[in-house]
Amino acid sequence: MEVARGLEGVLFTESRMCFIDGEKGRLYYFGYPIQELAEKSSFEEVTFLLLHGRLPKKEELEAFTRRLAQRRALPEPLLDSLRRYPREAHPMSILRTAVSELGLLDPTEGEITQEALYEKGLDLVARFATIVAANKRFREGKEPIPPREDLSHAANFLYMANGTEPSPEQARLMDAALILHAEHGFNASTFTAIAAFSTETDLYSAITAAVASLKGPRHGGANEAVMKMIQEIGSPERAREWVQKKLAQKERIMGMGHRVYKAFDPRAGVLERLARLVAEKHGHSKAYQILKIVEEEAGKVLNPRGIYPNVDFYSGVVYSDLGFGLEFFTPIFAVARISGWVGHILEYKALDNRLLRPDARYIGELDRPYIPLEAR
Structure with missing residues:
Protein backbone atom coordinates (compact mmCIF):
# COMPACT_ATOMS: atom_id res chain seq x y z
CA MET A 1 0.00 0.00 0.00
CA GLU A 2 1.14 3.54 -0.75
CA VAL A 3 1.97 5.63 2.33
CA ALA A 4 -0.04 8.88 2.36
CA ARG A 5 2.32 11.27 4.13
CA GLY A 6 0.31 13.59 6.34
CA LEU A 7 -2.80 11.61 5.32
CA GLU A 8 -2.89 13.73 2.15
CA GLY A 9 -5.56 12.57 -0.28
CA VAL A 10 -7.00 10.01 2.17
CA LEU A 11 -10.81 9.93 2.43
CA PHE A 12 -12.09 8.61 5.76
CA THR A 13 -15.67 9.88 5.84
CA GLU A 14 -18.31 11.89 3.98
CA SER A 15 -19.48 15.38 4.87
CA ARG A 16 -21.95 17.99 3.64
CA MET A 17 -20.46 20.81 5.70
CA CYS A 18 -17.58 22.16 3.70
CA PHE A 19 -16.36 22.05 0.11
CA ILE A 20 -12.91 23.35 -0.79
CA ASP A 21 -11.73 23.71 -4.37
CA GLY A 22 -8.04 24.35 -3.89
CA GLU A 23 -7.27 24.62 -7.58
CA LYS A 24 -9.77 27.43 -8.18
CA GLY A 25 -9.68 29.01 -4.72
CA ARG A 26 -13.27 28.31 -3.75
CA LEU A 27 -14.74 27.63 -0.29
CA TYR A 28 -18.35 26.78 0.60
CA TYR A 29 -20.20 26.17 3.88
CA PHE A 30 -23.10 23.78 3.12
CA GLY A 31 -22.99 25.00 -0.48
CA TYR A 32 -22.91 28.74 0.28
CA PRO A 33 -19.87 30.68 -1.03
CA ILE A 34 -17.76 32.03 1.83
CA GLN A 35 -17.56 35.50 0.26
CA GLU A 36 -21.35 35.80 0.28
CA LEU A 37 -21.64 34.61 3.88
CA ALA A 38 -18.90 36.99 5.06
CA GLU A 39 -20.64 39.91 3.35
CA LYS A 40 -24.30 39.21 4.14
CA SER A 41 -24.49 36.86 7.14
CA SER A 42 -23.67 36.96 10.86
CA PHE A 43 -21.67 34.60 13.03
CA GLU A 44 -24.86 33.46 14.75
CA GLU A 45 -26.50 32.64 11.42
CA VAL A 46 -23.40 30.80 10.18
CA THR A 47 -23.24 28.84 13.43
CA PHE A 48 -26.88 27.81 12.95
CA LEU A 49 -25.99 26.74 9.41
CA LEU A 50 -23.03 24.64 10.61
CA LEU A 51 -25.06 22.95 13.36
CA HIS A 52 -28.29 22.42 11.38
CA GLY A 53 -27.15 22.15 7.77
CA ARG A 54 -29.43 24.94 6.57
CA LEU A 55 -29.95 28.66 6.96
CA PRO A 56 -32.55 29.63 9.59
CA LYS A 57 -35.81 31.43 9.10
CA LYS A 58 -36.05 34.86 10.75
CA GLU A 59 -37.82 33.64 13.89
CA GLU A 60 -35.44 30.68 14.17
CA LEU A 61 -32.41 32.95 14.00
CA GLU A 62 -33.86 35.29 16.62
CA ALA A 63 -34.51 32.38 18.99
CA PHE A 64 -31.08 30.84 18.31
CA THR A 65 -29.35 34.17 18.91
CA ARG A 66 -31.15 34.53 22.26
CA ARG A 67 -30.18 31.00 23.30
CA LEU A 68 -26.52 31.67 22.58
CA ALA A 69 -26.60 35.01 24.40
CA GLN A 70 -28.15 33.43 27.49
CA ARG A 71 -25.29 30.91 27.74
CA ARG A 72 -22.36 33.35 27.68
CA ALA A 73 -21.70 33.66 31.41
CA LEU A 74 -18.99 31.45 32.93
CA PRO A 75 -19.42 29.38 36.11
CA GLU A 76 -17.88 31.15 39.13
CA PRO A 77 -15.44 28.29 39.84
CA LEU A 78 -14.00 28.69 36.33
CA LEU A 79 -13.66 32.46 36.77
CA ASP A 80 -11.80 31.82 40.03
CA SER A 81 -9.49 29.42 38.20
CA LEU A 82 -8.87 31.95 35.44
CA ARG A 83 -7.80 34.44 38.10
CA ARG A 84 -5.19 31.98 39.35
CA TYR A 85 -3.78 30.88 36.01
CA PRO A 86 -0.29 32.33 35.31
CA ARG A 87 -0.72 35.59 33.41
CA GLU A 88 2.34 34.84 31.32
CA ALA A 89 0.91 31.53 30.09
CA HIS A 90 -0.06 31.39 26.42
CA PRO A 91 -3.76 32.24 26.01
CA MET A 92 -4.26 29.03 24.02
CA SER A 93 -2.94 27.00 26.94
CA ILE A 94 -5.38 28.81 29.21
CA LEU A 95 -8.26 28.20 26.79
CA ARG A 96 -7.34 24.51 26.55
CA THR A 97 -7.31 24.18 30.34
CA ALA A 98 -10.53 26.17 30.75
CA VAL A 99 -12.42 23.93 28.32
CA SER A 100 -11.26 20.90 30.25
CA GLU A 101 -12.45 22.49 33.49
CA LEU A 102 -15.86 23.20 31.98
CA GLY A 103 -16.14 19.44 31.57
CA LEU A 104 -15.26 18.91 35.23
CA LEU A 105 -17.99 21.35 36.22
CA ASP A 106 -20.66 19.68 34.06
CA PRO A 107 -22.34 16.84 36.01
CA THR A 108 -23.60 15.42 32.71
CA GLU A 109 -20.16 15.56 31.07
CA GLY A 110 -20.29 11.98 29.77
CA GLU A 111 -23.66 12.24 27.98
CA ILE A 112 -23.07 11.98 24.24
CA THR A 113 -26.53 11.61 22.75
CA GLN A 114 -27.16 13.83 19.75
CA GLU A 115 -29.34 16.10 21.87
CA ALA A 116 -26.81 16.35 24.70
CA LEU A 117 -23.98 17.08 22.29
CA TYR A 118 -26.00 19.85 20.67
CA GLU A 119 -26.76 21.55 23.99
CA LYS A 120 -23.18 21.27 25.23
CA GLY A 121 -21.99 22.50 21.85
CA LEU A 122 -24.11 25.65 22.17
CA ASP A 123 -22.60 26.26 25.62
CA LEU A 124 -19.10 26.01 24.20
CA VAL A 125 -19.81 28.27 21.22
CA ALA A 126 -21.23 30.89 23.59
CA ARG A 127 -18.51 30.59 26.25
CA PHE A 128 -15.35 30.45 24.15
CA ALA A 129 -15.59 34.20 23.55
CA THR A 130 -16.16 34.85 27.26
CA ILE A 131 -13.14 32.75 28.26
CA VAL A 132 -10.83 34.50 25.81
CA ALA A 133 -12.10 37.96 26.76
CA ALA A 134 -11.79 37.25 30.50
CA ASN A 135 -8.24 35.98 30.01
CA LYS A 136 -7.34 39.16 28.11
CA ARG A 137 -8.67 41.28 30.99
CA PHE A 138 -6.85 39.26 33.66
CA ARG A 139 -3.67 39.46 31.61
CA GLU A 140 -4.00 43.26 31.64
CA GLY A 141 -4.50 43.27 35.43
CA LYS A 142 -8.21 44.04 35.14
CA GLU A 143 -11.40 42.29 36.21
CA PRO A 144 -13.48 40.55 33.53
CA ILE A 145 -16.58 42.29 32.17
CA PRO A 146 -19.84 40.30 32.37
CA PRO A 147 -21.41 39.50 29.00
CA ARG A 148 -24.37 41.45 27.67
CA GLU A 149 -27.31 39.69 26.05
CA ASP A 150 -28.34 42.72 23.99
CA LEU A 151 -25.20 42.65 21.81
CA SER A 152 -24.35 40.35 18.93
CA HIS A 153 -21.78 37.62 19.51
CA ALA A 154 -19.04 39.64 17.79
CA ALA A 155 -19.95 42.95 19.46
CA ASN A 156 -20.23 41.34 22.89
CA PHE A 157 -16.84 39.67 22.46
CA LEU A 158 -15.20 43.02 21.71
CA TYR A 159 -17.10 44.67 24.57
CA MET A 160 -15.94 42.05 27.08
CA ALA A 161 -12.37 42.13 25.76
CA ASN A 162 -11.84 45.89 25.52
CA GLY A 163 -14.24 47.36 28.05
CA THR A 164 -16.08 49.62 25.62
CA GLU A 165 -18.96 48.94 23.27
CA PRO A 166 -17.55 48.63 19.73
CA SER A 167 -18.62 50.79 16.83
CA PRO A 168 -20.85 49.15 14.20
CA GLU A 169 -17.80 49.07 11.90
CA GLN A 170 -15.66 47.27 14.49
CA ALA A 171 -18.43 44.77 15.26
CA ARG A 172 -18.85 44.06 11.54
CA LEU A 173 -15.11 43.52 11.10
CA MET A 174 -15.09 40.98 13.92
CA ASP A 175 -18.26 39.31 12.67
CA ALA A 176 -16.78 38.80 9.20
CA ALA A 177 -13.48 37.54 10.63
CA LEU A 178 -15.31 34.97 12.79
CA ILE A 179 -17.35 33.78 9.80
CA LEU A 180 -14.22 33.30 7.70
CA HIS A 181 -12.56 31.19 10.41
CA ALA A 182 -15.62 29.19 11.49
CA GLU A 183 -15.06 26.15 9.30
CA HIS A 184 -12.53 24.67 6.88
CA GLY A 185 -13.11 20.98 6.36
CA PHE A 186 -10.93 18.32 7.97
CA ASN A 187 -7.97 20.46 8.93
CA ALA A 188 -5.64 19.30 11.71
CA SER A 189 -7.73 20.52 14.65
CA THR A 190 -11.05 19.31 13.22
CA PHE A 191 -9.54 15.93 12.44
CA THR A 192 -8.14 15.81 15.98
CA ALA A 193 -11.60 16.53 17.40
CA ILE A 194 -13.15 13.76 15.29
CA ALA A 195 -10.37 11.29 16.11
CA ALA A 196 -10.84 11.91 19.83
CA PHE A 197 -14.64 11.79 19.68
CA SER A 198 -14.61 8.58 17.64
CA THR A 199 -13.52 6.82 20.85
CA GLU A 200 -16.86 7.98 22.36
CA THR A 201 -15.11 10.29 24.76
CA ASP A 202 -17.04 13.34 25.99
CA LEU A 203 -17.39 16.53 23.96
CA TYR A 204 -15.18 18.58 26.29
CA SER A 205 -12.30 16.14 25.86
CA ALA A 206 -12.64 16.18 22.07
CA ILE A 207 -12.71 19.99 21.98
CA THR A 208 -9.79 20.22 24.40
CA ALA A 209 -7.79 18.08 21.97
CA ALA A 210 -8.84 20.34 19.08
CA VAL A 211 -7.70 23.46 20.95
CA ALA A 212 -4.35 21.80 21.64
CA SER A 213 -3.97 21.05 17.92
CA LEU A 214 -4.96 24.56 16.85
CA LYS A 215 -2.27 26.04 19.13
CA GLY A 216 0.53 24.78 16.89
CA PRO A 217 2.38 27.34 14.73
CA ARG A 218 1.76 25.24 11.60
CA HIS A 219 -1.99 25.56 12.14
CA GLY A 220 -3.74 28.32 14.11
CA GLY A 221 -0.52 29.86 15.37
CA LEU A 322 -9.69 45.64 17.12
CA GLY A 323 -7.51 45.86 20.23
CA PHE A 324 -5.83 42.45 20.43
CA GLY A 325 -2.15 41.66 20.87
CA LEU A 326 -0.67 38.92 18.70
CA GLU A 327 -0.84 36.36 21.51
CA PHE A 328 -4.65 36.47 21.17
CA PHE A 329 -4.82 35.93 17.42
CA THR A 330 -5.04 32.14 17.68
CA PRO A 331 -7.62 32.23 20.52
CA ILE A 332 -9.81 34.42 18.27
CA PHE A 333 -9.42 31.69 15.64
CA ALA A 334 -10.74 29.23 18.24
CA VAL A 335 -13.68 31.51 19.15
CA ALA A 336 -14.73 31.11 15.51
CA ARG A 337 -13.73 27.50 14.82
CA ILE A 338 -15.59 26.05 17.82
CA SER A 339 -18.78 26.20 15.74
CA GLY A 340 -17.14 24.13 12.99
CA TRP A 341 -15.71 21.62 15.46
CA VAL A 342 -19.11 21.08 17.10
CA GLY A 343 -20.84 20.85 13.71
CA HIS A 344 -18.45 18.16 12.49
CA ILE A 345 -18.79 16.13 15.69
CA LEU A 346 -22.59 16.25 15.40
CA GLU A 347 -22.38 15.19 11.76
CA TYR A 348 -19.87 12.38 12.40
CA LYS A 349 -21.91 11.11 15.36
CA ALA A 350 -25.06 11.00 13.20
CA LEU A 351 -23.19 9.19 10.41
CA ASP A 352 -21.77 6.24 12.37
CA ASN A 353 -18.94 7.59 14.57
CA ARG A 354 -16.62 4.84 13.38
CA LEU A 355 -13.48 4.61 15.49
CA LEU A 356 -10.51 6.06 13.63
CA ARG A 357 -7.65 3.56 13.52
CA PRO A 358 -5.04 4.30 10.82
CA ASP A 359 -2.07 2.03 10.26
CA ALA A 360 1.60 2.49 9.40
CA ARG A 361 4.04 0.52 7.30
CA TYR A 362 6.51 -1.18 9.62
CA ILE A 363 10.11 -0.51 8.55
CA GLY A 364 11.95 -1.86 11.60
CA GLU A 365 13.77 -5.14 12.24
CA LEU A 366 12.19 -8.41 13.39
CA ASP A 367 13.31 -11.28 15.60
CA ARG A 368 16.14 -9.32 17.19
CA PRO A 369 17.95 -11.33 19.88
CA TYR A 370 17.46 -10.07 23.43
CA ILE A 371 20.84 -9.41 25.06
CA PRO A 372 20.91 -9.49 28.85
CA LEU A 373 21.50 -6.09 30.49
CA GLU A 374 24.91 -6.99 31.90
CA ALA A 375 26.14 -8.10 28.45
CA ARG A 376 25.18 -4.91 26.55
Whole structure:
Protein backbone atom coordinates (compact mmCIF):
# COMPACT_ATOMS: atom_id res chain seq x y z
CA MET A 1 0.00 0.00 0.00
CA GLU A 2 1.14 3.54 -0.75
CA VAL A 3 1.97 5.63 2.33
CA ALA A 4 -0.04 8.88 2.36
CA ARG A 5 2.32 11.27 4.13
CA GLY A 6 0.31 13.59 6.34
CA LEU A 7 -2.80 11.61 5.32
CA GLU A 8 -2.89 13.73 2.15
CA GLY A 9 -5.56 12.57 -0.28
CA VAL A 10 -7.00 10.01 2.17
CA LEU A 11 -10.81 9.93 2.43
CA PHE A 12 -12.09 8.61 5.76
CA THR A 13 -15.67 9.88 5.84
CA GLU A 14 -18.31 11.89 3.98
CA SER A 15 -19.48 15.38 4.87
CA ARG A 16 -21.95 17.99 3.64
CA MET A 17 -20.46 20.81 5.70
CA CYS A 18 -17.58 22.16 3.70
CA PHE A 19 -16.36 22.05 0.11
CA ILE A 20 -12.91 23.35 -0.79
CA ASP A 21 -11.73 23.71 -4.37
CA GLY A 22 -8.04 24.35 -3.89
CA GLU A 23 -7.27 24.62 -7.58
CA LYS A 24 -9.77 27.43 -8.18
CA GLY A 25 -9.68 29.01 -4.72
CA ARG A 26 -13.27 28.31 -3.75
CA LEU A 27 -14.74 27.63 -0.29
CA TYR A 28 -18.35 26.78 0.60
CA TYR A 29 -20.20 26.17 3.88
CA PHE A 30 -23.10 23.78 3.12
CA GLY A 31 -22.99 25.00 -0.48
CA TYR A 32 -22.91 28.74 0.28
CA PRO A 33 -19.87 30.68 -1.03
CA ILE A 34 -17.76 32.03 1.83
CA GLN A 35 -17.56 35.50 0.26
CA GLU A 36 -21.35 35.80 0.28
CA LEU A 37 -21.64 34.61 3.88
CA ALA A 38 -18.90 36.99 5.06
CA GLU A 39 -20.64 39.91 3.35
CA LYS A 40 -24.30 39.21 4.14
CA SER A 41 -24.49 36.86 7.14
CA SER A 42 -23.67 36.96 10.86
CA PHE A 43 -21.67 34.60 13.03
CA GLU A 44 -24.86 33.46 14.75
CA GLU A 45 -26.50 32.64 11.42
CA VAL A 46 -23.40 30.80 10.18
CA THR A 47 -23.24 28.84 13.43
CA PHE A 48 -26.88 27.81 12.95
CA LEU A 49 -25.99 26.74 9.41
CA LEU A 50 -23.03 24.64 10.61
CA LEU A 51 -25.06 22.95 13.36
CA HIS A 52 -28.29 22.42 11.38
CA GLY A 53 -27.15 22.15 7.77
CA ARG A 54 -29.43 24.94 6.57
CA LEU A 55 -29.95 28.66 6.96
CA PRO A 56 -32.55 29.63 9.59
CA LYS A 57 -35.81 31.43 9.10
CA LYS A 58 -36.05 34.86 10.75
CA GLU A 59 -37.82 33.64 13.89
CA GLU A 60 -35.44 30.68 14.17
CA LEU A 61 -32.41 32.95 14.00
CA GLU A 62 -33.86 35.29 16.62
CA ALA A 63 -34.51 32.38 18.99
CA PHE A 64 -31.08 30.84 18.31
CA THR A 65 -29.35 34.17 18.91
CA ARG A 66 -31.15 34.53 22.26
CA ARG A 67 -30.18 31.00 23.30
CA LEU A 68 -26.52 31.67 22.58
CA ALA A 69 -26.60 35.01 24.40
CA GLN A 70 -28.15 33.43 27.49
CA ARG A 71 -25.29 30.91 27.74
CA ARG A 72 -22.36 33.35 27.68
CA ALA A 73 -21.70 33.66 31.41
CA LEU A 74 -18.99 31.45 32.93
CA PRO A 75 -19.42 29.38 36.11
CA GLU A 76 -17.88 31.15 39.13
CA PRO A 77 -15.44 28.29 39.84
CA LEU A 78 -14.00 28.69 36.33
CA LEU A 79 -13.66 32.46 36.77
CA ASP A 80 -11.80 31.82 40.03
CA SER A 81 -9.49 29.42 38.20
CA LEU A 82 -8.87 31.95 35.44
CA ARG A 83 -7.80 34.44 38.10
CA ARG A 84 -5.19 31.98 39.35
CA TYR A 85 -3.78 30.88 36.01
CA PRO A 86 -0.29 32.33 35.31
CA ARG A 87 -0.72 35.59 33.41
CA GLU A 88 2.34 34.84 31.32
CA ALA A 89 0.91 31.53 30.09
CA HIS A 90 -0.06 31.39 26.42
CA PRO A 91 -3.76 32.24 26.01
CA MET A 92 -4.26 29.03 24.02
CA SER A 93 -2.94 27.00 26.94
CA ILE A 94 -5.38 28.81 29.21
CA LEU A 95 -8.26 28.20 26.79
CA ARG A 96 -7.34 24.51 26.55
CA THR A 97 -7.31 24.18 30.34
CA ALA A 98 -10.53 26.17 30.75
CA VAL A 99 -12.42 23.93 28.32
CA SER A 100 -11.26 20.90 30.25
CA GLU A 101 -12.45 22.49 33.49
CA LEU A 102 -15.86 23.20 31.98
CA GLY A 103 -16.14 19.44 31.57
CA LEU A 104 -15.26 18.91 35.23
CA LEU A 105 -17.99 21.35 36.22
CA ASP A 106 -20.66 19.68 34.06
CA PRO A 107 -22.34 16.84 36.01
CA THR A 108 -23.60 15.42 32.71
CA GLU A 109 -20.16 15.56 31.07
CA GLY A 110 -20.29 11.98 29.77
CA GLU A 111 -23.66 12.24 27.98
CA ILE A 112 -23.07 11.98 24.24
CA THR A 113 -26.53 11.61 22.75
CA GLN A 114 -27.16 13.83 19.75
CA GLU A 115 -29.34 16.10 21.87
CA ALA A 116 -26.81 16.35 24.70
CA LEU A 117 -23.98 17.08 22.29
CA TYR A 118 -26.00 19.85 20.67
CA GLU A 119 -26.76 21.55 23.99
CA LYS A 120 -23.18 21.27 25.23
CA GLY A 121 -21.99 22.50 21.85
CA LEU A 122 -24.11 25.65 22.17
CA ASP A 123 -22.60 26.26 25.62
CA LEU A 124 -19.10 26.01 24.20
CA VAL A 125 -19.81 28.27 21.22
CA ALA A 126 -21.23 30.89 23.59
CA ARG A 127 -18.51 30.59 26.25
CA PHE A 128 -15.35 30.45 24.15
CA ALA A 129 -15.59 34.20 23.55
CA THR A 130 -16.16 34.85 27.26
CA ILE A 131 -13.14 32.75 28.26
CA VAL A 132 -10.83 34.50 25.81
CA ALA A 133 -12.10 37.96 26.76
CA ALA A 134 -11.79 37.25 30.50
CA ASN A 135 -8.24 35.98 30.01
CA LYS A 136 -7.34 39.16 28.11
CA ARG A 137 -8.67 41.28 30.99
CA PHE A 138 -6.85 39.26 33.66
CA ARG A 139 -3.67 39.46 31.61
CA GLU A 140 -4.00 43.26 31.64
CA GLY A 141 -4.50 43.27 35.43
CA LYS A 142 -8.21 44.04 35.14
CA GLU A 143 -11.40 42.29 36.21
CA PRO A 144 -13.48 40.55 33.53
CA ILE A 145 -16.58 42.29 32.17
CA PRO A 146 -19.84 40.30 32.37
CA PRO A 147 -21.41 39.50 29.00
CA ARG A 148 -24.37 41.45 27.67
CA GLU A 149 -27.31 39.69 26.05
CA ASP A 150 -28.34 42.72 23.99
CA LEU A 151 -25.20 42.65 21.81
CA SER A 152 -24.35 40.35 18.93
CA HIS A 153 -21.78 37.62 19.51
CA ALA A 154 -19.04 39.64 17.79
CA ALA A 155 -19.95 42.95 19.46
CA ASN A 156 -20.23 41.34 22.89
CA PHE A 157 -16.84 39.67 22.46
CA LEU A 158 -15.20 43.02 21.71
CA TYR A 159 -17.10 44.67 24.57
CA MET A 160 -15.94 42.05 27.08
CA ALA A 161 -12.37 42.13 25.76
CA ASN A 162 -11.84 45.89 25.52
CA GLY A 163 -14.24 47.36 28.05
CA THR A 164 -16.08 49.62 25.62
CA GLU A 165 -18.96 48.94 23.27
CA PRO A 166 -17.55 48.63 19.73
CA SER A 167 -18.62 50.79 16.83
CA PRO A 168 -20.85 49.15 14.20
CA GLU A 169 -17.80 49.07 11.90
CA GLN A 170 -15.66 47.27 14.49
CA ALA A 171 -18.43 44.77 15.26
CA ARG A 172 -18.85 44.06 11.54
CA LEU A 173 -15.11 43.52 11.10
CA MET A 174 -15.09 40.98 13.92
CA ASP A 175 -18.26 39.31 12.67
CA ALA A 176 -16.78 38.80 9.20
CA ALA A 177 -13.48 37.54 10.63
CA LEU A 178 -15.31 34.97 12.79
CA ILE A 179 -17.35 33.78 9.80
CA LEU A 180 -14.22 33.30 7.70
CA HIS A 181 -12.56 31.19 10.41
CA ALA A 182 -15.62 29.19 11.49
CA GLU A 183 -15.06 26.15 9.30
CA HIS A 184 -12.53 24.67 6.88
CA GLY A 185 -13.11 20.98 6.36
CA PHE A 186 -10.93 18.32 7.97
CA ASN A 187 -7.97 20.46 8.93
CA ALA A 188 -5.64 19.30 11.71
CA SER A 189 -7.73 20.52 14.65
CA THR A 190 -11.05 19.31 13.22
CA PHE A 191 -9.54 15.93 12.44
CA THR A 192 -8.14 15.81 15.98
CA ALA A 193 -11.60 16.53 17.40
CA ILE A 194 -13.15 13.76 15.29
CA ALA A 195 -10.37 11.29 16.11
CA ALA A 196 -10.84 11.91 19.83
CA PHE A 197 -14.64 11.79 19.68
CA SER A 198 -14.61 8.58 17.64
CA THR A 199 -13.52 6.82 20.85
CA GLU A 200 -16.86 7.98 22.36
CA THR A 201 -15.11 10.29 24.76
CA ASP A 202 -17.04 13.34 25.99
CA LEU A 203 -17.39 16.53 23.96
CA TYR A 204 -15.18 18.58 26.29
CA SER A 205 -12.30 16.14 25.86
CA ALA A 206 -12.64 16.18 22.07
CA ILE A 207 -12.71 19.99 21.98
CA THR A 208 -9.79 20.22 24.40
CA ALA A 209 -7.79 18.08 21.97
CA ALA A 210 -8.84 20.34 19.08
CA VAL A 211 -7.70 23.46 20.95
CA ALA A 212 -4.35 21.80 21.64
CA SER A 213 -3.97 21.05 17.92
CA LEU A 214 -4.96 24.56 16.85
CA LYS A 215 -2.27 26.04 19.13
CA GLY A 216 0.53 24.78 16.89
CA PRO A 217 2.38 27.34 14.73
CA ARG A 218 1.76 25.24 11.60
CA HIS A 219 -1.99 25.56 12.14
CA GLY A 220 -3.74 28.32 14.11
CA GLY A 221 -0.52 29.86 15.37
CA ALA A 222 0.51 30.89 11.86
CA ASN A 223 -1.24 34.27 12.16
CA GLU A 224 1.02 35.14 15.10
CA ALA A 225 4.02 34.37 12.90
CA VAL A 226 2.78 36.83 10.25
CA MET A 227 2.69 39.69 12.76
CA LYS A 228 6.15 38.74 14.00
CA MET A 229 7.28 38.92 10.37
CA ILE A 230 5.83 42.45 10.10
CA GLN A 231 7.65 43.45 13.28
CA GLU A 232 10.91 42.00 11.95
CA ILE A 233 10.58 43.93 8.67
CA GLY A 234 9.82 47.12 10.58
CA SER A 235 8.99 49.52 7.75
CA PRO A 236 7.60 49.40 4.19
CA GLU A 237 10.96 50.62 2.88
CA ARG A 238 12.67 47.43 4.08
CA ALA A 239 10.02 45.00 2.85
CA ARG A 240 11.27 44.24 -0.68
CA GLU A 241 14.85 43.67 0.38
CA TRP A 242 13.67 41.49 3.28
CA VAL A 243 11.56 39.31 0.98
CA GLN A 244 14.35 38.95 -1.58
CA LYS A 245 16.78 37.86 1.11
CA LYS A 246 14.35 35.29 2.56
CA LEU A 247 13.59 33.82 -0.85
CA ALA A 248 17.28 33.67 -1.75
CA GLN A 249 17.85 31.67 1.44
CA LYS A 250 14.87 29.45 0.53
CA GLU A 251 13.05 30.40 3.73
CA ARG A 252 9.27 30.51 4.12
CA ILE A 253 7.26 33.70 3.84
CA MET A 254 4.76 33.37 6.68
CA GLY A 255 1.12 33.54 5.67
CA MET A 256 1.81 32.47 2.10
CA GLY A 257 1.01 29.01 0.85
CA HIS A 258 -1.57 26.46 1.94
CA ARG A 259 -1.76 22.69 1.99
CA VAL A 260 -5.04 22.79 0.04
CA TYR A 261 -5.11 26.00 -2.00
CA LYS A 262 -3.10 26.30 -5.19
CA ALA A 263 -4.84 29.60 -5.94
CA PHE A 264 -5.62 32.68 -3.85
CA ASP A 265 -7.29 31.62 -0.59
CA PRO A 266 -10.82 33.09 -0.86
CA ARG A 267 -10.78 33.95 2.85
CA ALA A 268 -7.59 35.96 2.35
CA GLY A 269 -9.33 37.99 -0.34
CA VAL A 270 -12.09 39.03 2.07
CA LEU A 271 -9.62 39.76 4.86
CA GLU A 272 -7.47 41.85 2.51
CA ARG A 273 -10.47 44.10 1.89
CA LEU A 274 -11.10 44.35 5.64
CA ALA A 275 -7.43 45.14 6.27
CA ARG A 276 -7.61 47.84 3.61
CA LEU A 277 -10.58 49.40 5.42
CA VAL A 278 -8.51 49.38 8.62
CA ALA A 279 -5.61 51.03 6.79
CA GLU A 280 -7.85 53.74 5.33
CA LYS A 281 -9.42 54.38 8.72
CA HIS A 282 -6.00 54.99 10.26
CA GLY A 283 -4.50 56.81 7.29
CA HIS A 284 -2.52 53.98 5.70
CA SER A 285 -1.53 51.39 8.27
CA LYS A 286 2.17 50.63 8.18
CA ALA A 287 1.47 46.94 8.72
CA TYR A 288 -0.93 46.85 5.77
CA GLN A 289 1.61 48.59 3.55
CA ILE A 290 4.27 46.06 4.53
CA LEU A 291 1.96 43.14 3.75
CA LYS A 292 1.01 44.50 0.33
CA ILE A 293 4.69 44.88 -0.59
CA VAL A 294 5.50 41.40 0.74
CA GLU A 295 2.59 39.94 -1.24
CA GLU A 296 3.69 41.68 -4.43
CA GLU A 297 7.41 40.93 -4.13
CA ALA A 298 7.04 37.33 -2.95
CA GLY A 299 4.33 36.72 -5.53
CA LYS A 300 6.79 37.25 -8.37
CA VAL A 301 8.51 34.02 -7.32
CA LEU A 302 5.80 32.13 -5.43
CA ASN A 303 2.62 32.70 -7.47
CA PRO A 304 3.88 30.67 -10.46
CA ARG A 305 4.35 27.79 -8.02
CA GLY A 306 0.75 28.06 -6.79
CA ILE A 307 1.71 29.81 -3.55
CA TYR A 308 -0.53 32.73 -2.55
CA PRO A 309 -1.56 34.51 0.66
CA ASN A 310 -3.67 32.37 2.98
CA VAL A 311 -6.21 33.34 5.66
CA ASP A 312 -3.46 34.16 8.17
CA PHE A 313 -1.75 36.74 5.98
CA TYR A 314 -4.11 39.67 6.64
CA SER A 315 -6.06 38.56 9.73
CA GLY A 316 -3.54 39.92 12.22
CA VAL A 317 -3.87 43.49 10.90
CA VAL A 318 -7.62 43.31 11.48
CA TYR A 319 -7.27 41.80 14.98
CA SER A 320 -4.65 44.35 15.95
CA ASP A 321 -6.97 47.19 14.97
CA LEU A 322 -9.69 45.64 17.12
CA GLY A 323 -7.51 45.86 20.23
CA PHE A 324 -5.83 42.45 20.43
CA GLY A 325 -2.15 41.66 20.87
CA LEU A 326 -0.67 38.92 18.70
CA GLU A 327 -0.84 36.36 21.51
CA PHE A 328 -4.65 36.47 21.17
CA PHE A 329 -4.82 35.93 17.42
CA THR A 330 -5.04 32.14 17.68
CA PRO A 331 -7.62 32.23 20.52
CA ILE A 332 -9.81 34.42 18.27
CA PHE A 333 -9.42 31.69 15.64
CA ALA A 334 -10.74 29.23 18.24
CA VAL A 335 -13.68 31.51 19.15
CA ALA A 336 -14.73 31.11 15.51
CA ARG A 337 -13.73 27.50 14.82
CA ILE A 338 -15.59 26.05 17.82
CA SER A 339 -18.78 26.20 15.74
CA GLY A 340 -17.14 24.13 12.99
CA TRP A 341 -15.71 21.62 15.46
CA VAL A 342 -19.11 21.08 17.10
CA GLY A 343 -20.84 20.85 13.71
CA HIS A 344 -18.45 18.16 12.49
CA ILE A 345 -18.79 16.13 15.69
CA LEU A 346 -22.59 16.25 15.40
CA GLU A 347 -22.38 15.19 11.76
CA TYR A 348 -19.87 12.38 12.40
CA LYS A 349 -21.91 11.11 15.36
CA ALA A 350 -25.06 11.00 13.20
CA LEU A 351 -23.19 9.19 10.41
CA ASP A 352 -21.77 6.24 12.37
CA ASN A 353 -18.94 7.59 14.57
CA ARG A 354 -16.62 4.84 13.38
CA LEU A 355 -13.48 4.61 15.49
CA LEU A 356 -10.51 6.06 13.63
CA ARG A 357 -7.65 3.56 13.52
CA PRO A 358 -5.04 4.30 10.82
CA ASP A 359 -2.07 2.03 10.26
CA ALA A 360 1.60 2.49 9.40
CA ARG A 361 4.04 0.52 7.30
CA TYR A 362 6.51 -1.18 9.62
CA ILE A 363 10.11 -0.51 8.55
CA GLY A 364 11.95 -1.86 11.60
CA GLU A 365 13.77 -5.14 12.24
CA LEU A 366 12.19 -8.41 13.39
CA ASP A 367 13.31 -11.28 15.60
CA ARG A 368 16.14 -9.32 17.19
CA PRO A 369 17.95 -11.33 19.88
CA TYR A 370 17.46 -10.07 23.43
CA ILE A 371 20.84 -9.41 25.06
CA PRO A 372 20.91 -9.49 28.85
CA LEU A 373 21.50 -6.09 30.49
CA GLU A 374 24.91 -6.99 31.90
CA ALA A 375 26.14 -8.10 28.45
CA ARG A 376 25.18 -4.91 26.55
